Amino acid sequence: MNEMNEVRKPPVATTGIIGWLRINLFFNWTNSLITLFVIYCLYQFIPWILDWTIFSADFKYNYLGEQITNQEMCSRNLDPENGGACWAVIYVRFYQFIYGFYPKVEVWRVNLAYVMLAFALLPLLYAKLPYRKYFLYFTYIFPVIAYFLLNGGLGFTEVSTNKWGGLLVTLVLGCTGIALAFPIGIMLALGRRSKLPVISMMCTLFIEFIRGVPLITLLFFGMVMLPLFLPEGIDMDGLVRVLVAVTLFQSAYMAEVIRGGLQAIPPGQYEAAKSLGMSYWRMNLLIILPQAIRISIPPIVNTSIGLFKDTTLVIIVGILDLLGIGRGTLADTNWLGLSYEIYFFVSLVFFIFTFGMSRYSLYLEKKLKTGINMGAD
Amino acid sequence: MRSNLGFFSDEKFRSIFFQTLVVGLFALGLFFVISTTSYNLEKRNIATGWSFLQNPAGFDISFSPFLEFKSTDTHLKVYFVGVLNTLLVSVTGCIAATILGFILGIVRLSSNWLLSRLVYIYVEFSRNVPLLLQIILWYSILIQLPRVKQSLQVLDVFYISNRGLYSPRPIFESGFSYVSIAIVLALISSFLINRWAKKRQDKTGQQFPVFSSSIGLIFIVPLILFFILGSPLSFEHPELKGFNFKGGLVIRPEFIAMFLALSIYTAAFISEIVRAGIMSVSKGQREASAAIGLKQTWIMRLIIIPQALRVIVPPLTSQYLNLTKNSSLGIAVGYADLVHGFGGISLNQTGQAIECMAIVMATYLSISLTISFFMNIYNRSIQFKEK
Numbered sequence: 151m152n153e154m155n156e157v158r159k160p161p162v163a164t165t166g167i168i169g170w171l172r173i174n175l176f177f178n179w180t181n182s183l184i185t186l187f188v189i190y191c192l193y194q195f196i197p198w199i200l201d202w203t204i205f206s207a208d209f210k211y212n213y214l215g216e217q218i219t220n221q222e223m224c225s226r227n228l229d230p231e232n233g234g235a236c237w238a239v240i241y242v243r244f245y246q247f248i249y250g251f252y253p254k255v256e257v258w259r260v261n262l263a264y265v266m267l268a269f270a271l272l273p274l275l276y277a278k279l280p281y282r283k284y285f286l287y288f289t290y291i292f293p294v295i296a297y298f299l300l301n302g303g304l305g306f307t308e309v310s311t312n313k314w315g316g317l318l319v320t321l322v323l324g325c326t327g328i329a330l331a332f333p334i335g336i337m338l339a340l341g342r343r344s345k346l347p348v349i350s351m352m353c354t355l356f357i358e359f360i361r362g363v364p365l366i367t368l369l370f371f372g373m374v375m376l377p378l379f380l381p382e383g384i385d386m387d388g389l390v391r392v393l394v395a396v397t398l399f400q401s402a403y404m405a406e407v408i409r410g411g412l413q414a415i416p417p418g419q420y421e422a423a424k425s426l427g428m429s430y431w432r433m434n435l436l437i438i439l440p441q442a443i444r445i446s447i448p449p450i451v452n453t454s455i456g457l458f459k460d461t462t463l464v465i466i467v468g469i470l471d472l473l474g475i476g477r478g479t480l481a482d483t484n485w486l487g488l489s490y491e492i493y494f495f496v497s498l499v500f501f502i503f504t505f506g507m508s509r510y511s512l513y514l515e516k517k518l519k520t521g522i523n524m525g526a527d
Numbered sequence: 528m529r530s531n532l533g534f535f536s537d538e539k540f541r542s543i544f545f546q547t548l549v550v551g552l553f554a555l556g557l558f559f560v561i562s563t564t565s566y567n568l569e570k571r572n573i574a575t576g577w578s579f580l581q582n583p584a585g586f587d588i589s590f591s592p593f594l595e596f597k598s599t600d601t602h603l604k605v606y607f608v609g610v611l612n613t614l615l616v617s618v619t620g621c622i623a624a625t626i627l628g629f630i631l632g633i634v635r636l637s638s639n640w641l642l643s644r645l646v647y648i649y650v651e652f653s654r655n656v657p658l659l660l661q662i663i664l665w666y667s668i669l670i671q672l673p674r675v676k677q678s679l680q681v682l683d684v685f686y687i688s689n690r691g692l693y694s695p696r697p698i699f700e701s702g703f704s705y706v707s708i709a710i711v712l713a714l715i716s717s718f719l720i721n722r723w724a725k726k727r728q729d730k731t732g733q734q735f736p737v738f739s740s741s742i743g744l745i746f747i748v749p750l751i752l753f754f755i756l757g758s759p760l761s762f763e764h765p766e767l768k769g770f771n772f773k774g775g776l777v778i779r780p781e782f783i784a785m786f787l788a789l790s791i792y793t794a795a796f797i798s799e800i801v802r803a804g805i806m807s808v809s810k811g812q813r814e815a816s817a818a819i820g821l822k823q824t825w826i827m828r829l830i831i832i833p834q835a836l837r838v839i840v841p842p843l844t845s846q847y848l849n850l851t852k853n854s855s856l857g858i859a860v861g862y863a864d865l866v867h868g869f870g871g872i873s874l875n876q877t878g879q880a881i882e883c884m885a886i887v888m889a890t891y892l893s894i895s896l897t898i899s900f901f902m903n904i905y906n907r908s909i910q911f912k913e914k
Binding site: 174175177181184185188189345346347349351353356359361362363364365367371374375378379380381382422455460462463465473476477489490493496497500501502505508 | 638658866
């Protein structure tokens with residue numbers, strides 16, 4: 151091996167666009183082949199999906215320029231060669247998707263509630279909000295305001311809950327379920343860790359029972375069995391019955407998440423609080439829970455995402471949430487066969503909410519730098 | 528410093544007092560619920576007790592692959608058909624979700640940026656859209672397939688139409704039992720060979736071709752036996768008669784929709800679990816195994832995956848539990864599982880809501896407990912063994 155070593159070329163660029171492409175897309179032969187194959191598939195798929203959803207789609211008018219009022223007027227039904235999605239169904243039924251069958255005269259109340267909800271959530275989501283304390287007072291009284299605003303009373307005309315629907319029901323179920331499950335979950339978590347054997351056993355049984363059965367059976371329980379348990383004359387509203395089931399379900403999951411947070415608190419905190427002579431409740435309220443809840447916020451948001459998605463199950467017991475309105479629209483002969491458009495729209499709305507929540511949970515996780523994944527089940 | 532209520536600050540007394548109070552309130556509540564319920568049931572003329580299980584159901588179940596079901600069969604049989612259908616979609620869903628989830632989790636970590644981004648987009652979309660919506664969407668795609676008369680033909684033997692997938696039904700003839708016995712024996716012996724080879728490798732360092740010998744035992748020996756016995760297996764092909772297919776094996780669109788939606792949805796969660804598990808194995812492990820000259824595939828199989836499994840299995844268990852519970856959504860597309868068949872139609876026909884729901888809930892609880900039990904055993908077997 152006396153021949154001179156070949157002079158090596160300088161290393162290929164590892165910075166800049168070319169370097170990036172080389173490392174991430176064309177690292178070796180198999181990698182390059184995979185990349186080319188994926189690009190080919192995307193080249194086939196993306197123009198088609200863009201054409202269907204946007205370029206050939208009808209939004210309000212069909213290709214003849216008429217305003218679409220039923221599915222027969224969609225471009226693709228007039229001329230199968232010409233036309234993609236028919237978004238006009240969303241345009242025409244938009245009111246129902248957002249408010250259900252809420253009377254049009256009273257709809258400002260729903261809009262006001264939506265705006266107030268945003269303001270009520272603000273101090274919870276953003277800790278550095280100026281005047282956060284005052285915003286929080288508003289958050290505490292918001293449920294009462296929202297109840298009277300949406301349901302009626304205090305001078306507002308009553309709008310019975312069977313007129314509610316669409317996004318309104320989805321948000322009411324999701325927000326109320328999460329808000330009610332939070333305190334119940336805390337109590338259950340404390341109860342499960344209690345030193346009193348009877349209380350601990352009852353809480354454990356409750357939590358494990360709820361977590362062992364599907365939500366749909368709890369919804370059936372609320373719909374079919376709850377009326378049998380109550381004395382005559384007490385007629386519970388359908389939405390309330392569903393809310394009871396959803397809250398029971400969510401509080402068991404919330405309890406497990408908070409228990410994870412409680413377990414992460416070092417025993418020294420308990421001992422220090424007790425040595426100061428604090429009672430059980432003072433110790434938990436002032437020392438333990440604030441720390442435990444802080445570290446379990448990311449998993450709390452994750453279970454809340456789960457609940458938000460699970461609210462769609464109420465359509466099985468006949469409550470018209472966003473998906474329910476979508477199914478109802480499909481059953482209408484005017485809009486038969488537009489299932490892809492409707493399901494696409496409903497998915498998109500859910501995606502915006504849940505994806506937003508999951509990004510927020512990631513942001514919190516980074517901020518808290520807990521790095522522990524508790525109660526992720 | 529004792530207050531006037533001296534006995535109340537005694538911890539023991541307080542503990543007994545509160546627990547008695549809670550039990551008392553609970554018993555009171557229970558008594559109230561039971562008495563109002565029995566009054567309500569009497570007033571609405573709803574029978575109680577379990578005798579309804581023996582009454583004929585009076586309705587048909589369209590999908591019952593394991594048990595023959597007629598409308599004259601009892602509600603008890605509806606229950607068994609439901610349990611079997613629930614288990615069928617849960618087990619097949621769990622298997623498919625695990626395979627897909629592992630592949631996607633590994634691909635997500637691939638050095639190919641485009642590929643890993645694609646998987647990321649899939650995971651985010653699949654996780655953030657409600658499962659019920661996905662089930663309904665798959666179902667609506669499947670029932671828009673061509674009608675039976677124009678059904679798509681795949682490989683000349685499968686027919687796909689809006690009534691489902693028709694495939695040939697295997698008919699086992701008398702000699703086939705020997706072949707199945709041979710397969711079982713081969714499985715047992717390859718398991719024993721695996722254990723023996725591991726022991727020998729630990730002792731002497733010699734390797735034994737476990738994989739190829741197991742393949743030989745499991746596939747080739749039964750296959751030879753199969754031909755010696757004169758191929759005791761034939762297929763009944765589906766035939767188009769009138770408006771529908773006769774014969775063959777039919778997989779209904781309800782099942783396919785449930786299976787696709789459940790496995791694709793859960794696979795997204797599993798892929799994230801697998802990704803987290805693989806990332807939890809420290810970089811040094813990979814570098815060390817590369818330094819001693821292991822091939823890339825071997826590094827994955829022998830070093831990374833066994834260590835990652837310790838992190839993966841506990842959350843994987845809860846995904847299996849979730850999938851099983853989510854299989855109850857079959858009611859939305861009319862898949863005759865436990866909730867739809869027994870908790871839905873039987874409940875409506877008999878009106879015995881309490882009994883039906885109690886049975887359904889108890890069944891789900893026992894399925895959940897069984898899954899946790901076996902997964903805990905598996906989890907213990909893969910954890911670090913302290914020597």
